[in-house]
Amino acid sequence: MPSLPDMNTPDVAELARGAAAASRATEVPTPDAGQEAFFEALLRIGDSTLILGHRVSEWCGHSPALEEDIALANVALDLIGQTQMWLGLAGEVEGKGRSADDLAYLRDAWDFRNLLIVERPNGDFGHTLMRQFLFDAYHLELLKALAGSSDPRVAEIAVKAAKEVAYHLERSSDLVIRLGDGTDESHRRMQAALEALWPYTGEMFLSDEKDAEAAAAGRIADPASLRPAWERTVRDVLGAATLTIPEGAFAHKGGKRGVHTEHLGYILADMQFLQRAYPGATW
Amino acid sequence: MYAQLVSTDGLKKPEEMTPEERAFQERIDRGEKIEPKEWMPEGYRKTLIRQIGQHAHSEIVGQLPEGNWITRAPTLERKAILLAKVQDEAGHGLYLYCAAETLGVSRDELMELLHKGKMKYSSIFNYPTLTWADMGAVGWLVDGAAIMNQVPLQRTSFGPYSRAMIRICKEESFHQRQGYAIMMKMASGTPAQKAMAQDALNRLWYPSLMMFGPSDKDSVHSAQSMAWKIKMNTNDELRQKFVDQTVPQAEYLGLTVPDPNLKWNEEKGGYDFSEPDWSEFFDVIAGNGPCNKDRLGARVKAWDDGAWFREGLVAHAEKAAARKAPVAAE
Numbered sequence: 001m002p003s004l005p006d007m008n009t010p011d012v013a014e015l016a017r018g019a020a021a022a023s024r025a026t027e028v029p030t031p032d033a034g035q036e037a038f039f040e041a042l043l044r045i046g047d048s049t050l051i052l053g054h055r056v057s058e059w060c061g062h063s064p065a066l067e068e069d070i071a072l073a074n075v076a077l078d079l080i081g082q083t084q085m086w087l088g089l090a091g092e093v094e095g096k097g098r099s100a101d102d103l104a105y106l107r108d109a110w111d112f113r114n115l116l117i118v119e120r121p122n123g124d125f126g127h128t129l130m131r132q133f134l135f136d137a138y139h140l141e142l143l144k145a146l147a148g149s150s151d152p153r154v155a156e157i158a159v160k161a162a163k164e165v166a167y168h169l170e171r172s173s174d175l176v177i178r179l180g181d182g183t184d185e186s187h188r189r190m191q192a193a194l195e196a197l198w199p200y201t202g203e204m205f206l207s208d209e210k211d212a213e214a215a216a217a218g219r220i221a222d223p224a225s226l227r228p229a230w231e232r233t234v235r236d237v238l239g240a241a242t243l244t245i246p247e248g249a250f251a252h253k254g255g256k257r258g259v260h261t262e263h264l265g266y267i268l269a270d271m272q273f274l275q276r277a278y279p280g281a282t283w
Numbered sequence: 284m285y286a287q288l289v290s291t292d293g294l295k296k297p298e299e300m301t302p303e304e305r306a307f308q309e310r311i312d313r314g315e316k317i318e319p320k321e322w323m324p325e326g327y328r329k330t331l332i333r334q335i336g337q338h339a340h341s342e343i344v345g346q347l348p349e350g351n352w353i354t355r356a357p358t359l360e361r362k363a364i365l366l367a368k369v370q371d372e373a374g375h376g377l378y379l380y381c382a383a384e385t386l387g388v389s390r391d392e393l394m395e396l397l398h399k400g401k402m403k404y405s406s407i408f409n410y411p412t413l414t415w416a417d418m419g420a421v422g423w424l425v426d427g428a429a430i431m432n433q434v435p436l437q438r439t440s441f442g443p444y445s446r447a448m449i450r451i452c453k454e455e456s457f458h459q460r461q462g463y464a465i466m467m468k469m470a471s472g473t474p475a476q477k478a479m480a481q482d483a484l485n486r487l488w489y490p491s492l493m494m495f496g497p498s499d500k501d502s503v504h505s506a507q508s509m510a511w512k513i514k515m516n517t518n519d520e521l522r523q524k525f526v527d528q529t530v531p532q533a534e535y536l537g538l539t540v541p542d543p544n545l546k547w548n549e550e551k552g553g554y555d556f557s558e559p560d561w562s563e564f565f566d567v568i569a570g571n572g573p574c575n576k577d578r579l580g581a582r583v584k585a586w587d588d589g590a591w592f593r594e595g596l597v598a599h600a601e602k603a604a605a606r607k608a609p610v611a612a613e
Contacts, residue, residue, distance in 0.1 A: 077366055281476055
């Protein structure tokens with residue numbers, strides 16, 4: 001093993017000071033900092049629909065009933081269509097000529113801004129439905145708020161998507177209720193799914209400075225403002241499903257900053273394979 | 284085809300028929316449609332159940348080879364198109380199971396027969412999809428071959444089957460075009476893409492020819508099915524038609540059909556071509572194709588893993604009904 005130079009505390013502190021000074025020196029103020037927060041906010045929406053659409057599409061051909069196979073494919077198709085709109089707009093706002101496909105297929109995990117809940121593995125069908133329900137309830141509130149965005153492009157996409165997502169929520173709520181209040185086994189599975197996914201719901205409502213900036217411009221809803229309506233829906237549906245809401249308030253987070261679970265890398269390895277293996281080819 | 288090797292007993296001559304059977308045959312000869320509640324010979328019902336059931340199974344097992352590439356589709360648009368296409372196959376399965384149900388067999392019974400290996404699905408779905416070009420070649424060749432058979436079946440004698448075919452054919456012709464569009468993109472793309480397209484054609488050409496079933500001279504007895512208008516053309520007729528249609532399409536793509544004996548025959552007005560290796564076909568039918576175990580295994584797993592889900596829904600429906608029902612008088 002090659003020997004490494006000694007590294008002790010004063011050295012590290014010195015290096016850090018040097019790096020900080022260098023970064024201050026090269027920092028160029030962005031021409032429109034608001035655009036950057038807007039771009040970031042659009043990625044947070046579009047990446048979540050992209051990754052959830054991908055996960056849901058994994059079921060195609062493997063669902064427990066033909067009707068479910070068809071319905072889930074519809075949900076995935078809606079989410080992919082919404083992704084094309086959100087990431088298309090993100091590319092436009094960024095202004096570097098990147099298309100929705102460039103953003104989906106040519107970024108690595110640390111540049112993805114989706115919520116962690118959508119990259120969680122599908123698990124059993126109940127787990128998939130519970131993830132869908134918890135997300136749909138948030139997604140619909142988000143889109144209802146975005147329909148009033150100060151940016152007409154955002155409002156237009158939100159209005160269109162909200163119609164689709166209202167149906168997603170209707171369907172996932174209905175199935176969560178039926179399975180929660182079905183057999184002992186279906187109840188047990190749905191409760192287990194709820195407990196596994198609950199710690200991933202808090203991230204939906206955390207606001208950081210980028211959210212605040214986009215919200216201040218009236219372009220994007222403040223995530224925290226969506227919580228009360230989401231809680232009402234979730235309480236009503238889970239109550240009807242005879243399921244018990246977990247008590248813990250702990251929230252896993254990081255997705256919105258690009259710090260993901262181990263699962264996202266594998267999703268991207270699948271999803272981006274052809275674009276990475278044959279750079280520049282058109283399909 | 285999607286229903287291969289569906290055999291019937293020998294063809295009955297008019298003098299061997301009962302008066303009911305004769306009247307039934309006359310209706311078919313006049314081009315009338317037979318509807319589920321009308322009288323039909325037991326053999327007609329049985330043959331149709333086997334044929335429609337096999338066709339339905341082919342649709343849902345047929346989701347798997349293309350489903351294999353949904354998560355790896357190269358653009359968002361391609362992913363949406365492929366997903367919509369595979370979803371259509373599930374929809375076709377649904378129409379066909381419903382058509383079979385009108386003959387007195389439930390979807391669950393048919394599923395069970397599939398899972399136990401007592402009913403077949405088309406041999407083609409036991410071949411793997413190895414590259415993205417296979418998504419093009421499956422749409423172009425496999426859906427193309429399916430259309431060859433299904434277009435005439437729109438005129439089949441059993442009403443529900445005929446109506447299902449009319450809907451299915453509309454979607455299949457869109458599927459074939461999307462497959463060909465992928466092939467055009469690949470064949471005019473980079474050298475690697477073109478090589479991928481040629482490789483897909485090389486692997487899928489003969490299995491596609493096998494879809495029509497063995498040559499008429501070696502085929503199981505199909506005269507009765509033809510008389511009943513359950514089968515509309517012979518295997519060889521359809522195969523010839525498919526080759527004649529497909530070869531110019533391959534030429535347009537600049538791809539080579541992997542058959543050194545392929546040659547236009549002016550006299551017959553069609554191509555001469557090599558027969559597929561029928562021993563391979565019978566191996567695949569017997570369960571020894573490259574993917575038989577995986578395909579059937581995936582179907583059985585989906586069904587078994589979903590049992591709790593289906594039972595949960597039934598239990599909820601019963602509880603809900605009990606809550607609504609008035610309390611019985613003591």
